[in-house]
Amino acid sequence: MPTALIILAAGQGSRMQSGLPKVLHQVAHAPLLVHAWKSGDSVDPERTVIVAGHGGEAVAAAARDHDSDVAVVRQTEQLGTAHAVAQAREALAGFKGDAIVLYGDTPFIQPDTLAAMQTARRDGADVVVLGFEAADPGRYGRLVADGDRLERIVEAKDASADELSITLCNSGVVAADVQTLFGLIDQVGNDNASGEYYLTDIVGLARAARMSARVVVCDEAETMGVNTRMDLAAAEAAFQTRKRLEAMENGATLTAPETVYFAHDTHIGRDVVIEPHVIFGPGVTVESGATLRAFSHLEGCHVSDGCIIGPYARLRPGAELDRNVRVGNFVEVKAATIHEGAKLNHLSYVGDAEVGARANVGAGTITCNYDGVFKHQTIIGEEAFIGSNTALVAPVTVGNGAMTGSGSVITQDVPDGALALGRSKQVNKDGFAHRLMAKLRATKARKTN
Known part of the structure; x- marks a missing residue:
């Protein structure tokens, strides 16, 4: 009917x-x-x-x-x-x-x-x-x-x-x-x-x-009707309790269920491991066999099987992670496709980007995607190696198998297999550190007396 x-x-x-x-x-x-x-x-x-x-x-x-x-x-x-x-x-x-x-x-x-x-x-x-x-x-x-x-x-x-x-x-x-x-x-x-x-x-x-x-x-x-703020809190608690039970009944492991918070549309596959204090915003799908480590926040993203996320990772809307991707501690990913086996392990921001299969993004890397008006794309090729503390100024492409030196600011495309260095030449001044420190200590002593 x-x-x-x-x-x-x-x-x-x-x-x-x-x-x-x-x-x-x-x-x-x-x-x-x-x-x-x-x-x-x-x-x-x-x-x-x-x-x-x-x-x-x-x-x-x-x-x-x-x-x-x-x-x-x-x-x-x-x-x-x-x-x-x-x-x-x-x-x-x-x-x-x-x-x-x-x-x-x-x-x-x-x-x-x-x-x-x-x-x-x-x-x-x-x-x-x-x-x-x-x-x-x-x-x-x-x-x-x-x-x-x-x-x-x-x-x-x-x-x-x-x-x-x-x-x-x-x-x-x-x-x-x-x-x-x-x-x-x-x-x-x-x-x-x-x-x-x-x-x-x-x-x-x-x-x-x-x-x-x-x-x-x-x-x-x-x-249950919701008429007061207390009712609203009770409704949230009731929803979370039911959603946690549903996730575990469907084959997920929640090591501290009472600390995990789901959104109304969160989809969790079998054999997913969710550690304490993981928070889901709207629009998240996590496929079977992924691990979400403690204190991570996911919203508007897709996590494929075998991925390891966190601890303390943030996946924002548009983050698409292929199989066996690693997103580590204090890494933020937004509007980016991360292909199979790529690693973003430490203290990095990857936004408006594509990261190729098996690429390695070093600690402290950022994609400089916003010029104040427009967002621009960064492309990192397959098996590329991005050195620690690299700033990739979009739009820019780092080719397959290419490398960037640590501390580089990359403003031009890097061809396949090339090494890019975008930093000033280091200058050493012998004995200068000792002389400078002696001068500073003497100044401090005069001000103290």
Whole structure:
């Protein structure tokens, strides 16, 4: 059955104490909205509609950064969840299939849970609601049910004492046929303690119309909502715990898992070893058999099998490392392709560059890639040897098998197999050091006395 997603992202999130819309606060380098969206993508939706409100332009921009074809609609007045869902009606005009309503501040609904909701729909339920057993039901709406047969949902502020004793609570996530969903929403009123149009009222309306309603139950952790900075920190911790376990279950070794921080899209192969305090930014893929040594930071890069990175290395966006590359301590690589077996072992910066297979880049080497306006390319050939403390002033090419002398400033291309020296001739002045030091000590003695 075709499926559409409706993701509610209109809340202001005043308890975040922020000028940023709540759904744009980040967990693992991605907005909460994107996490919720990625959960929904597991059902392979034909259409996705984001309902924006507070900070709508920023929310729309973030949504289109994730998918330029997404439909973004506005809820200009905050009149409740049913009113918010109703704003998606025009964007789903002509769509025949199911809609699943998700929340942009509830990032961790799992694919298996959404699949169970789809199964309940296929088995004949007109409306499916996602519930959970709450350790502290508190302010949550209560699901009044007989087994999985759902009778109604009662908001906590409108519940009786008996209803408040129920621990089966409402997540807010709903699945129904699109036409059924909007038809029920048209009947929702606002005669309640908040004067709002509650999406939860559709269950009672469905039952009154002799439609069936079912509840699917998930773990409470999946329904974690983010409303405060403390919630945001808890969500980050929950994500990292799950991602670390996933990496280890898939065959990676994390020697101190609690110190490793992943991004939302980090891909780690089998037999990768990750030492303590490794940090991943967005867009990192590490292939099987690589070793990431302690205190390294990776972002926007691709690390092939057999590479050894770090300790204290930094791979920035555009770093492409072929098999068995070595990037050592205090080396930074940016927008550079490093071919198989090349070594950048110590205290170097390689940016906007291509380093050939089996080349060796000595300690203290820098590619001088920026002239203040434009970036320029440095090419280092296969099996080239770059002497320590070489400055390669781009654009420049060092040929295959060529060498540069230590301390050189290379401003011209170096042919294959050539040795380039770009430094001043050394001059030794016999005895000058002794005379200079004697003079300096005498000066110091006079000033002290």
